[in-house]
Amino acid sequence: MLYMNVPGSSYRGPLPAATERQTVLRAALERDVTTLATTIGERHIILPERFTATVEFIESSFSNAGYAVKRQTYKIGGLETHNLVAELAGSNASGIVVVGAHYDTVSDTPGADDNASGVAGVLALARLCAGTKPARTIRFVAFANEEPPFFWTQHMGSLVYAKQCRALNENVVAMFSLEMIGYYTNVPKSQKYSPPFSLFFPDTGNFIAFIGNLHSKRLLDKTVRSFRKNAQFPSEGIALPGWFPGAGLSDQWSFWKMDYPALMVTDTSFFRYKQYHTPGDTPDRLDFDCMARVVEGMEAVVKEIAGGE
Secondary structure (H helix, E strand, O other): OOEOOOOOOOOOOOOOOOOHHHHHHHHHHHHHHHHHHHHHOOOOOOOHHHHHHHHHHHHHHHHHOOOOEEEEEEEEOOEEEEEEEEEEOOOOOOOEEEEEEEOOOOOOOOOHHHHHHHHHHHHHHHHHHOOOOOOOEEEEEEEOOOOOOOOOOOOOHHHHHHHHHHHOOOOEEEEEEEOOOOOOOOOOOOOOOOOOHHHOOOOOOOOEEEEEOHHHHHHHHHHHHHHHHHOOOOEEEEEOOOOOOOOOOOOHHHHHHOOOOEEEEEOOHHHHOOOOOOOOOOHHHOOHHHHHHHHHHHHHHHHHHHOOO
16 A cells, blocks of 8 residues: 655746755755765774764764764674764653664765765754754754664664664654755656556656655655645655565664654665765765755754744
8 A cells, every 4th residue: 555645746847046045055965975975985883983983073063063962872793883862852742853864884885875965964954953942852863874784683773763762652753764865867767666666756866755654644744745835846755564665775664663653755866876885976976956955845844843933
């Protein structure tokens, strides 16, 4: 069973000229992606110096935005690894919104789109929300160990974190996994799907997608409605069974396992980007103008779901 009857219509036509705010945001996103994918490069627990450099960069970025950063530390084979949490406390106890992205890469790739782009998006959203007074608490989380060999295992950072949320009986009302949000193209037939997605989605890879499980349909509707109201950018949305091929390919899967509503926010890189999981996944291939528009749209989504001023 698939659910695709999301509110509103996807934006069509040329994108409007970038605003001054989007231009500033674009520069910040490019700077952070370049730091992660070029200055640091390949980053995973088997390269501890680079892994440490990544953790320190993310921590300092959160701290510079005014947040106190907490480490959730756990060990894999004697090696310490960390989830990094920056929290914007809500004015009431009506729930928690988690905005997260994994910071590790597969071996032999700098991981610009996968997933420096997602981390840069989380850092940007943390800055954009800093100083606001949401009704619900917002947590910005950088997750360790999403990529193989840890994917869908007990060592996956987001699963460690989601399990802690459930053990503490925390009311996570929404989780957004920013998973590859930087690659877009207007070339026709650039989007290549496995069945049955080709029956439903456009064949041009210029949109951002929101993907949820069936338990997350209400969150999907709220998210797509808000994004389409506030962002002039192509968007698609779908909810499908969590076991469906391609559905659980990121950190939202961990929150589904704990029965929390969660969405993957993605450029669907694995369907359009030839450099996915290759050494060619470099910052120069990303479209930071489009990425800024997506992040600005997500700012509206997060603030609306979190409520408050």
